Amino acid sequence: MNGKRLGIRDIARLAGVAPATVSRVLNGQKLVSEETRRRVEEVIRTLDYVPDATARALSVRQTKTIGTVVPTVDNAFYASGISAAQKYLAANGYTLLLATSDYDPELEFEQVRNLVGRKVDALILRGADHSPVLLQFLAGHGVPWVAVGSYSPQSPFPSVGIDNHAAGFRACTHLIDLGHRRIGLLGARTGNNDRARGRVRGAKDALAGAGLPLPEHWVFEVGAGLDDARQTAKALLAEPARPTAVVCTTDLIAFGVVLECARSGLSIPESLSVIGIGDLEWSRHIQPALTTISIPTKEVWRRACDFLVHSLAGGNVCQHFECGFELTVRETTASPAIARSA
Amino acid sequence: MNGKRLGIRDIARLAGVAPATVSRVLNGQKLVSEETRRRVEEVIRTLDYVPDATARALSVRQTKTIGTVVPTVDNAFYASGISAAQKYLAANGYTLLLATSDYDPELEFEQVRNLVGRKVDALILRGADHSPVLLQFLAGHGVPWVAVGSYSPQSPFPSVGIDNHAAGFRACTHLIDLGHRRIGLLGARTGNNDRARGRVRGAKDALAGAGLPLPEHWVFEVGAGLDDARQTAKALLAEPARPTAVVCTTDLIAFGVVLECARSGLSIPESLSVIGIGDLEWSRHIQPALTTISIPTKEVWRRACDFLVHSLAGGNVCQHFECGFELTVRETTASPAIARSA
DNA sequence: CTGAAAGCGCTTACAG
DNA sequence: CTGAAAGCGCTTACAG
Numbered sequence: 128m129n130g131k132r133l134g135i136r137d138i139a140r141l142a143g144v145a146p147a148t149v150s151r152v153l154n155g156q157k158l159v160s161e162e163t164r165r166r167v168e169e170v171i172r173t174l175d176y177v178p179d180a181t182a183r184a185l186s187v188r189q190t191k192t193i194g195t196v197v198p199t200v201d202n203a204f205y206a207s208g209i210s211a212a213q214k215y216l217a218a219n220g221y222t223l224l225l226a227t228s229d230y231d232p233e234l235e236f237e238q239v240r241n242l243v244g245r246k247v248d249a250l251i252l253r254g255a256d257h258s259p260v261l262l263q264f265l266a267g268h269g270v271p272w273v274a275v276g277s278y279s280p281q282s283p284f285p286s287v288g289i290d291n292h293a294a295g296f297r298a299c300t301h302l303i304d305l306g307h308r309r310i311g312l313l314g315a316r317t318g319n320n321d322r323a324r325g326r327v328r329g330a331k332d333a334l335a336g337a338g339l340p341l342p343e344h345w346v347f348e349v350g351a352g353l354d355d356a357r358q359t360a361k362a363l364l365a366e367p368a369r370p371t372a373v374v375c376t377t378d379l380i381a382f383g384v385v386l387e388c389a390r391s392g393l394s395i396p397e398s399l400s401v402i403g404i405g406d407l408e409w410s411r412h413i414q415p416a417l418t419t420i421s422i423p424t425k426e427v428w429r430r431a432c433d434f435l436v437h438s439l440a441g442g443n444v445c446q447h448f449e450c451g452f453e454l455t456v457r458e459t460t461a462s463p464a465i466a467r468s469a
Numbered sequence: 470m471n472g473k474r475l476g477i478r479d480i481a482r483l484a485g486v487a488p489a490t491v492s493r494v495l496n497g498q499k500l501v502s503e504e505t506r507r508r509v510e511e512v513i514r515t516l517d518y519v520p521d522a523t524a525r526a527l528s529v530r531q532t533k534t535i536g537t538v539v540p541t542v543d544n545a546f547y548a549s550g551i552s553a554a555q556k557y558l559a560a561n562g563y564t565l566l567l568a569t570s571d572y573d574p575e576l577e578f579e580q581v582r583n584l585v586g587r588k589v590d591a592l593i594l595r596g597a598d599h600s601p602v603l604l605q606f607l608a609g610h611g612v613p614w615v616a617v618g619s620y621s622p623q624s625p626f627p628s629v630g631i632d633n634h635a636a637g638f639r640a641c642t643h644l645i646d647l648g649h650r651r652i653g654l655l656g657a658r659t660g661n662n663d664r665a666r667g668r669v670r671g672a673k674d675a676l677a678g679a680g681l682p683l684p685e686h687w688v689f690e691v692g693a694g695l696d697d698a699r700q701t702a703k704a705l706l707a708e709p710a711r712p713t714a715v716v717c718t719t720d721l722i723a724f725g726v727v728l729e730c731a732r733s734g735l736s737i738p739e740s741l742s743v744i745g746i747g748d749l750e751w752s753r754h755i756q757p758a759l760t761t762i763s764i765p766t767k768e769v770w771r772r773a774c775d776f777l778v779h780s781l782a783g784g785n786v787c788q789h790f791e792c793g794f795e796l797t798v799r800e801t802t803a804s805p806a807i808a809r810s811a
Numbered sequence: 812c813t814g815a816a817a818g819c820g821c822t823t824a825c826a827g
Numbered sequence: 828c829t830g831a832a833a834g835c836g837c838t839t840a841c842a843g
Contacts, residue, residue: 132611134820145830150822160828175609177586181526182820185835190523192587200542201552210543213569217580222587225567227555238559244519245534245564267517269474353754386754408695412728414756476836487814492838502812524836527819 133176142170153178184246193435194224194242195251196235198351203407204377204424208275211425212251215432221248230351232319236261243268249435251428255279255286256321271438275431277322278449285438287431287448291322294420294452295329295376298402301418301454302372303337305462307400310334311345311370313359313380326376326404345370349380356383364391371463372400378407381417385459389414396461406455415458422452475518484512495520526588535777536566536584537593538577540693544721545749546766550617553767554593557774563590572693574661578603585610591777593770597621597628598663613780617773619664620791627780629773629790633664636762636794637671637718640744643760643796644714645679647804649742652676653687653712655701655722668718668746687712691722698725706733713805714742720749723759727801731756738803748797757800764794 135153139146144163151159152167159167170176184190193216197205213223224247228235239261242250250265250272262284265272274286302310312330315323334341344366349359360383363373375381381403388395395401395415403410406421427450437444477495481488486505493501494509501509512518526532535558539547555565566589570577581603584592592607592614604626607614616628644652654672657665676683686708691701702725705715717723723745730737737743737757745752748763769792779786 132820135822136820146820147822147830147832148828151829154822158828163828175606177582177610179527179820180587181523181532182835183822184523185521185527185820185837186822188835199552200548200555203545203548206542206545206548209567210541210569213542213567214571217568217583222583223567225551225555225565226559227552229556240519241559241564245522264517268519353750382754386756389756409751412695412724414728414731474836477838478836488836489814489816489838490812493813496838500812505812521836524819525838527821527836528838530819 133174135178138167138170138174138176141174142167189248189439190246191220192222192224192245192247193249193251193432194226194239194245194247196226196228196238196242197253198230199227200225202351202379203409204379204405207407207424208428212428212432215429216436219432219436221432221436230316232258236264239264243270248439249273251275251431251435254321255282255284256319256324271435273431273434275427277325278447279321280447280449282447285434285446287434287450288322288427289422289450289452291325292329292332294404294422295326295331295374296333297329297452297454298326298374298404298420299330299333301402301456301460302374302400303333303339305372305400305460307370307372307463308339309345309370309372309463310339310341311347311363311373312341312376313347313349313356313363313373313384314376315380316348316350323376330374330376349383351379353379353383353386356380357387358383360384360387364388364393369399372402372460375401375403378403378405378410378417378419381419381459382409382413385413385415385417395459400460400463402460411457418457418460419455420452421455423450426450475516477520480509480512480516480518483516484509531590531781532588533562534564534566534587534589535591535593535774536568536581536587536589538568538570538580538584539595540572541569542567544693545751546719546721546747549749549766550770554770554774557771558778561774561778563774563778572658574600578606581606585612590781591615593617593773593777596663597624597626598661598666613777615773615776617769619667620789621663622789622791624789627776627788629776629792630664630769631764631792631794633667634671634674636746636764637668637673637716638675639671639794639796640668640716640746640762641672641675643744643798643802644716644742645675645681647714647742647802649712649714649805650681651687651712651714651805652681652683653689653705653715654683654718655689655691655698655705655715655726656718657722658690658692665718672716672718691725693721695721695725695728698722699729700725702726702729706730706735711741714744714802717743717745720745720747720752720759720761723761723801724751724755727755727757727759737801742802742805744802753799760799760802761797762794763797765792768792 135146139149152164226238255274277288279286314327317324347359384401403419406419410417477488481491494506568580597616619630621628656669659666689701726743745761748761752759
């Protein structure tokens with residue numbers, strides 16, 4: 128269209144007012160006469176002027192942007208959270224700055240550093256389990272942040288999520304209630320991951336509470352990704368003395384077990400009961416449909432954003448929010464009695 | 470830590486140099502003496518100073534940020550692309566600004582407007598099928614962009630992706646080659662979506678080329694989402710005179726058919742052959758494993774980013790890049806003869 | 812090799 | 828209600 132980029136000064140000139148006035152109508156301030164406002168808006172519209180948000184950011188010291196770093200978005204669980212967050216933020220005038228860490232704490236820090244340099248108004252981080260130096264960095268730079276995924280009322284930092292210990296406990300209890308006595312445990316890596324740790328502990332506590340043993344060879348630590356899950360499932364199935372049921376720390380892990388059983392002709396739940404945690408979209412579509420602990424992931428992220436948006440606006444918001452979860456019984460769990468009669 | 474935010478001036482003062490010098494070491498310019506550089510870096514390190522990227526952006530007129538707007542990230546297909554893009558960009562000093570449109574062109578425009586206001590250096594948009602006013606807006610503001618997902622050599626704008634017509638053609642041809650004569654077509658909505666349109670036309674052309682009819686009631690237009698796919702699949706199965714095979718424009722749609730057949734006890738491929746396009750992670754895990762056209766989605770996005778990064782750096786890059794696809798035969802397609810003998 | 816100064820495009824007291 | 832001026836935190840010719 129025209130030679131160089133349009134600025135607020137151009138609009139001002141064409142509307143016959145001062146830049147300050149244009150700025151006022153841009154920001155919807157009341158102290159502008161109806162007539163002036165109309166004139167300015169007219170010029171803005173005809174020229175298709177879009178104010179430079181980076182310049183504004185420099186002036187007002189806020190970018191209206193929230194950063195987040197997740198391990199990967201290539202995983203239904205994170206994708207769903209990211210999606211919900213993005214929508215909520217967009218609806219509130221914010222934009223999501225996305226970074227991924229590939230499960231690497233070093234990379235996570237680097238990404239946080241980058242995001243902070245880009246002056247995000249706040250950060251959403253997975254879990255409350257971060258290195259002291261990261262925490263100190265955030266504090267030193269005065270960047271607000273919220274831990275998403277685990278409800279950590281004892282943490283000095285805001286958090287929103289479920290009680291992971293309770294979720295692991297509930298999942299395991301379901302199996303125990305069905306009559307299982309030989310229960311295995313497939314958990315995500317617990318290093319640097321308070322959510323996985325909470326779930327694993329919850330399941331173990333349930334077992335201990337019921338006086339059930341948990342032999343070393345019935346607990347597996349599984350990597351991220353469906354292929355890792357299948358790998359582990361294969362190892363489990365190779366066990367000569369198999370458990371009659373397994374609690375999986377995530378649905379993805381449970382998928383691996385279900386898929387691997389199908390591959391080796393082992394019928395679920397007759398030969399093995401499996402329960403997951405998460406309730407992804409595929410959980411109800413897979414055959415047999417997965418019994419799991421349903422986590423309102425989208426709500427969790429939405430609330431995390433909500434917390435940030437409100438506290439950035441100066442509101443006084445509750446620091447910790449616990450989201451509920453519930454047991455969703457589908458087709459992968461049954462009483463071990465079924466196995467005998469089968 | 471300290472009272473107010475650290476600025477380049479603080480570093481300069483503490484290092485006993487001018488802000489310009491600090492700027493020079495920050496940007497790795499050669500024209501700084503070793504000793505000065507070391508001194509400045511020392512101060513930066515001890516104070517954990519992170520330069521303000523928004524201020525820099527205002528000065529150098531580039532934000533080192535790339536925006537993208539996709540329908541949703543809550544879909545394995547997009548999630549995978551976004552993920553690849555984010556990684557590639559991060560590795561090259563860029564950050565991804567993510568926006569979603571929920572399949573709404575109006576919202577897409579609004580998001581583009583927002584991203585442009587945030588001064589993204591360039592944009593990645595899905596497909597080449599955009600409204601003239603959007604195109605004009607982008608041109609007027611001088612924002613470079615690349616269409617991702619379809620190879621459109623005739624388009625005046627850069628594109629990277631596969632030849633969707635050819636993909637649809639190939640999928641349908643596979644079915645024809647197996648001996649099918651009654652072939653249905655389940656396609657994603659084609660409005661505002663050149664990729665879906667290309668695939669549908671490709672399949673139709675293959676049918677026409679083989680002299681096969683395509684009755685009205687064998688073609689379905691299906692909404693986004695797995696549930697929509699199952700809905701459509703249900704309608705298909707209810708048809709009294711069913712086709713013996715269907716080509717699905719996306720794997721997600723094919724999943725719907727596979728899942729719905731399982732639910733109603735229809736065996737695949739004996740009673741129905743189904744082929745998808747995409748090859749998502751689940752395609753090889755689902756039972757039976759899906760025959761499909763494999764698209765290197767991550768590579769497509771990586772190349773789109775690569776194009777942008779290089780052309781922003783002033784390089785002369787090829788405007789259109791075609792990615793290859795290939796037929797991956799798994800378990801959901803077979804000759805119709807099998808049905809008779811079954 | 813290093814510094815002083817102007818400028819990037821906005822916003823916001825401060826006057827009027 | 829409106830404008831002139833200073834400032835946000837960097838970078839970059841221009842001098843030296």
